[in-house]
Amino acid sequence: MPRPTPAAATAFSLSSEIVDTIAALRPVSATYQGVPGYDWAWDDYSPSGAAVLRSALKGCEARLKPLPASNDRWDRLARLVAAEFLRQEIDAIDEGDPLIDLNNIASTFQSIRQVFDVMDTGSAAGWDNVIERLRTIHRPLAGYRASLEEGKRRGRVVARRQVRAVMSEGRTHAGDRSFFRTLPDGLRKAGFADGGRGAALSAAVEHACAQFAAFADWLERGYLPAATPKDGVGRARYLRNTRRFLGMDIDPIETYHWGWGEVRRIEAAMRAVSQEIKPGATLEQVMHLLKTDPARCASSPEDFRRKMLERQQRALADLDGRHFDIPKPIKKIDVKLAPPGGALAAYYVQPTEDFSRTGTVWYPTGDKTVFPLYEEVSTAYHEGFPGHHLQCGFQVALSKQLSRLHRLMVWYPGYGEGWALYAEQLMHELGYFEKPEYVLGMYNAQLFRACRVVIDIGSHLGLTVPKDEPWHKGEPWSYELGVEMMEHRAHMDHEMAVSEVTRYLGWPGQAISYKVGQREILRLREDFKKKAGSAFRLKEFHKRVVGSGPVGLALLRRLVLTDVPGPKRGAAKMPKRRRAA
Numbered sequence: 001m002p003r004p005t006p007a008a009a010t011a012f013s014l015s016s017e018i019v020d021t022i023a024a025l026r027p028v029s030a031t032y033q034g035v036p037g038y039d040w041a042w043d044d045y046s047p048s049g050a051a052v053l054r055s056a057l058k059g060c061e062a063r064l065k066p067l068p069a070s071n072d073r074w075d076r077l078a079r080l081v082a083a084e085f086l087r088q089e090i091d092a093i094d095e096g097d098p099l100i101d102l103n104n105i106a107s108t109f110q111s112i113r114q115v116f117d118v119m120d121t122g123s124a125a126g127w128d129n130v131i132e133r134l135r136t137i138h139r140p141l142a143g144y145r146a147s148l149e150e151g152k153r154r155g156r157v158v159a160r161r162q163v164r165a166v167m168s169e170g171r172t173h174a175g176d177r178s179f180f181r182t183l184p185d186g187l188r189k190a191g192f193a194d195g196g197r198g199a200a201l202s203a204a205v206e207h208a209c210a211q212f213a214a215f216a217d218w219l220e221r222g223y224l225p226a227a228t229p230k231d232g233v234g235r236a237r238y239l240r241n242t243r244r245f246l247g248m249d250i251d252p253i254e255t256y257h258w259g260w261g262e263v264r265r266i267e268a269a270m271r272a273v274s275q276e277i278k279p280g281a282t283l284e285q286v287m288h289l290l291k292t293d294p295a296r297c298a299s300s301p302e303d304f305r306r307k308m309l310e311r312q313q314r315a316l317a318d319l320d321g322r323h324f325d326i327p328k329p330i331k332k333i334d335v336k337l338a339p340p341g342g343a344l345a346a347y348y349v350q351p352t353e354d355f356s357r358t359g360t361v362w363y364p365t366g367d368k369t370v371f372p373l374y375e376e377v378s379t380a381y382h383e384g385f386p387g388h389h390l391q392c393g394f395q396v397a398l399s400k401q402l403s404r405l406h407r408l409m410v411w412y413p414g415y416g417e418g419w420a421l422y423a424e425q426l427m428h429e430l431g432y433f434e435k436p437e438y439v440l441g442m443y444n445a446q447l448f449r450a451c452r453v454v455i456d457i458g459s460h461l462g463l464t465v466p467k468d469e470p471w472h473k474g475e476p477w478s479y480e481l482g483v484e485m486m487e488h489r490a491h492m493d494h495e496m497a498v499s500e501v502t503r504y505l506g507w508p509g510q511a512i513s514y515k516v517g518q519r520e521i522l523r524l525r526e527d528f529k530k531k532a533g534s535a536f537r538l539k540e541f542h543k544r545v546v547g548s549g550p551v552g553l554a555l556l557r558r559l560v561l562t563d564v565p566g567p568k569r570g571a572a573k574m575p576k577r578r579r580a581a
Helices: 011-025 027-033 047-064 073-094 108-118 124-135 138-153 160-174 179-190 197-226 235-246 252-277 283-292 301-319 376-383 388-397 404-408 413-429 436-461 479-488 494-506 513-535 538-547 553-560
Strands: 334-337 347-349 360-363
Touching: 011 027, 011 047, 011 073, 011 404, 027 108, 047 073, 047 138, 073 404, 108 124, 108 138, 108 160, 108 179, 124 179, 124 197, 138 197, 160 197, 160 494, 179 197, 235 252, 235 413, 235 436, 235 513, 252 283, 252 436, 252 513, 283 436, 301 334, 301 360, 301 376, 347 388, 376 388, 376 413, 376 436, 388 404, 388 413, 388 538, 413 436, 413 513, 413 553, 436 479, 436 494, 436 513, 479 494, 513 538, 513 553, 538 553
Parallel strands: 334 360
Antiparallel strands: 347 360
8 A cells, every 4th residue: 555645745755755766676777867775786677576666656656646736836847747757657567568678779688787887986885886786697687587588478579680689789798898807907996906805806797797698598599589570560559659758749650751851951961061071072972081081080999088078078168158057066077988799879877866976978989990070079969068968967956946756767868869969950050060071970960860760660660761762762661771771871881870770670769759859849949939039048948948857848848938038129049150160
């Protein structure tokens, strides 16, 4: 039975209790979100663990529903956010999502390995937690396997392509290039290898590698034969996913054709910019130049990391107070190179609740030996500042406006990735792509997000290439066609194209959130500008968007357009572009 709600409780205060309840049952998530006290423990990923979690979520929901109405806007927002969060989490369990949670980039498998990236290695206690998790890593893997086995028993299995991708990742984590094998050296350098800790870590590392090898072997022998050859998930599941990712409903057919229009529009812009780089050359020739010219590349992984960090630090210093009011705790950002074995897309990990862990951009390098810069400037603004670092850091810092649950555990890719893609375009508008090649890279980043829209929707809904499109017109979507589009239309190398298309097929509906979210935020900016008239200020618009915290796009529209300052005489203007550095 849920415990009675105290008379003085509010949605804002209850949300903090919800965080503590979930953190105790999801220790891995607690570590990612910086909730202390659980860094030694693991989630129970088994079906029985999901049942316990569901019961706890239902208890939280029962306590939220009878709370009295509040006149405080932030408490009302806390209630809306908590209700939607709890309902989505319960629905995901009821729909059996944990039973098919296996893909190449964002499943439980990756979380179990990547949680070590964000654990404390600056203290003896932190290393003890690392050792404990390594020593007991068989527990989460066994529970995870039990859920996948239950899915198989019910006839709910994932595509063979995803299974093979995870098998490959597992064998990397078990082999000579394993991230785990770097930990003993890290312990020695940190100065905490005394008292038997070094020997304990070495033994725990061997245990973890063996467990990942065993899991990969089980996938090959015990799961792969039952996996489906079909990549697409169909309309019903796809639309359920997009509603969860976007926080709004879409017409997938309209969105599919809009995506094709964006592909053509951006390709034309890229051809025009390429002539500024090398007049008379084809776009393909220009792209080859930018990927191979040593003068346009970083000289080493460390040189690349440093350049990306310096660029974000410079942008943060420039824009603070002009277009953003940046809280002090997020004026620090870090960039790191990701361990091998995962997908090849860059990613961001937000700061901890107390900001003891800095928000960090992680760059996988794969087998790269050359690091072209033209395409990475846009990624820096997307993953770092003013993309995810501003957005995620801002929400963590707003402890008086946003509930603890909202700040730490809620995420809508439509809002989050939409903002990050908007941030790329904004930096172009403000003049921060100071070379034509960086502008081309920004357009290419926009292009591959547009390609994602058509590949993702087309593949999962079984559509065909439009008949007015000369490229493979009328052909049905397939994995091979998606890879070809990423290579020849989005200008990716083969390894990255394979990783990306595998991602879209294994994470249905998430890939479109970038471009669809950007479209909605740009529409919202125009509506805010019209409503404000001459009172329009870009900084105020940004404050409302990032100050709303992660919400669904439909709710974001309501929050941003409420109580907009009235128009004054004169026309509203966008800020002037910054001079090229």
